[in-house]
Amino acid sequence: MNRKTVAVLPGDGIGPEVLDAALPVIEALGLPLDLEFGDIGWECWRAEGNPVPDRTWDLIGRSDAVLLGATTSKPRREALAELAPELRESAPQYLSPIIQLRQRLDLFANLRPVENYLGGGTPYRFCVVRENTEGLYAGLDWNHVPDGMWPLVAEHPNVRRSGRPGSTAGIRLQTSHGLDRILRFAFETARAHGHERVTLADKPNVLRQSSAYVLERLEAIAADYPEIPFEVLNVDAVALWMARRPERFGVIVAENMFGDILSDLGGGVMGGLGLAPSANIGEKGNYFEPVHGSAPAMAGRGRANPAAAFLTIGLMLEHLGLQDAAGSIQDAVRHVTRRRDRVTYDLGGSATTTEAAQAVLDACREVPQAPTAAIVTIGDELLRGDLEDSNAGNASRMLGERGVPVRVRHTIGDDEATIADAIRPSIGRDDVIVVMGGLGPTSDDVTRSAVARALARPLEHREEAWQGVVERLTRFGVAIHDDNRRQALFAEGADLLPNPNGTAWGCRAEAQGSTVVMLPGPPRECLPMLAAVLRDGLPHLPEPPEVTCVFRRTLGIIEADAAALVDELVRDSGVPVKPAYHWHYPYVDIRLGCPPEAADDLAGRLDAALADHLVTDRDRTAVQELAVLLDARGLVLDLDDRLTDGVFAAELARERDTSDGAGALGVALSGVRQGGDGTSYTGTIALTCTVRDTTGEPTAPHTGEHPHEHTYELTIPNRGPEVTTYCAQFAAWSLVRHLTGRHPKPMEESA
Structure with a gap:
């Protein structure tokens, strides 16, 4: 070219x-x-x-x-x-x-395409064609009515009241030359871009004479485009339907002022002038x-x-x-x-x-982008709390393992409009939308019609699914009712998903780049069906990239501080990672999913940055970590634990395989409250855990007046009864650091 x-x-x-x-x-x-x-x-x-x-x-x-x-x-x-x-x-x-x-x-022609770029809802794609050279913007506009026009306006009652000095005038100029070329441009645009209709936005119920001439020119030009239907609508009606049902339009053509207004409205419809x-x-x-x-x-x-x-x-x-x-x-x-x-x-x-x-x-x-998913689980019983929504959690895990992390989850009652409203925003935005529940034969099972409504498709009877319902009910000697026919209704064009464990078949439908998967609610039915879909039914999704998860559990740091530190570390590393943080008292967990070749370097950076807060790289508490170390080394504790009133000792005993050991560690745990007490929660607690190794063998090279003794300190908020748990985990963490040779400086955690 x-x-x-x-x-x-x-x-x-x-x-x-x-x-x-x-x-x-x-x-x-x-x-x-x-x-x-x-x-x-x-x-x-x-x-x-x-x-x-x-x-x-x-x-x-x-x-x-x-x-x-x-x-x-x-x-x-x-x-x-x-x-x-x-x-x-x-x-x-x-x-x-x-x-x-x-x-x-x-x-002469201004073209403004309008399309549903944001996704969600019914797809639309139309354009506004605006005439640029005449109409009300032709420049025929006067501060005072000119002499030649005065006889035409002088008898208007408002002019008689205002007089000539208080009257202005402008003309809506429309010519055969201007009309013919803008109308032809509109039809050519419709033909070139596959739009099914041309709509003239005018005001024929008020501007009767000039609009009649516009219609005359429209009919003459339209004769050259017999395959493209046309219509004439009042401009105010066009504005209403652009906002309410933009999908009904193809090419909207209008004179300058009407087109100016409608084209900016089109920008608002699609999400803004940006x-x-x-x-x-x-x-x-x-x-x-x-x-x-x-x-x-x-x-x-x-x-x-x-x-x-x-x-x-x-x-x-x-x-x-x-x-x-x-x-x-x-x-x-x-x-x-x-x-x-x-x-x-x-x-x-x-x-x-x-x-x-x-x-x-x-x-x-x-450049590949990570796919995303949405999950919608349905049932009044879920909202009431009668049933636990285990489907959402299991589906999230299955999608995540397939490399499709869940972006959003909704739990919706048995209401058709609400279900459809939950599905629509994800159409075109998420790669997979999983809808589970509400596919039974009763009148409150409305998921089928809701999915069809969200997809803007009619329901259709699918004989294959109906025969599957009949066969299963007959096989188990169950009576067949007319209500069972609901279970053979699906959104038009959807691919059926047989249900080997029940009568409620599912389906899969493609829309705006999203795959909508509709499944029954019982876990023994929907989860195997979802597994089959993820295994065989989503060929358009790329294979998930190989990812290594770097995990660290921390103590003595709040989530915001951890995030600020790790986010900066990730930025500096240049590795494509989206950190994930999970606070569960008293811990902050950090997960970094990264390419396998970057995992060791990133883990080293993370350990260096969090050295004074690291508890473990496993999904274990400090008490559990300590139990493993004590059992492996055959150690017992000589414990002074008045601060937790025996909670620490009890938790540790539950985690240990044995209470025997040849060596002993002396442990003294204490705390000083600055404001508040054991029943009034305010201020802070300054925790101290002193560990003395009485085995006679040092655990790591160190210096100090007592070569086998270390003291660990941490100040925490005195936030409620749960501080006892924090104290116990701090004591265990102190012992783990003593046994592994990690002896940090004193720390303070903010509220």
């Missing part, structure tokens, strides 16, 4: 930021485009008295497409005030760069621009959403005949926004502009 030239005009405000972030996609996809940068916007006006310099027009004239970041416009008085002093005296006329581009290049691209196409040129504007208050803060810039580049690539590359960008944005793991604040994330752009670039390069 011949190389094309793109004029890149970064413009003002956040325009340069979003283009800098998004333009690397051109190189990432290896596209035959040459980028030439030019000047436009407010700084050009301030320095030169012209927001679109002649050199920029020269660049536009020799380019195949124009990519615009954003421009700032201000009223005439402010514009003149910001001019360079030597230019201000000549008082040049300020004209918005956007207006200049549209007028000089005769850009996702909204636009194209302006004309007889003599084009330009492509993210809709969000220059947003000067956000400039330089790294918060702008680059998604609209990526999608705008995609529109430009379509125009240049690079449809496959455009599709790759759209798929990448769709993937990132539905995952929402690296998105900007406007989409609920915390990523910077650069980080969000990198996520899209990674998706374009097909």
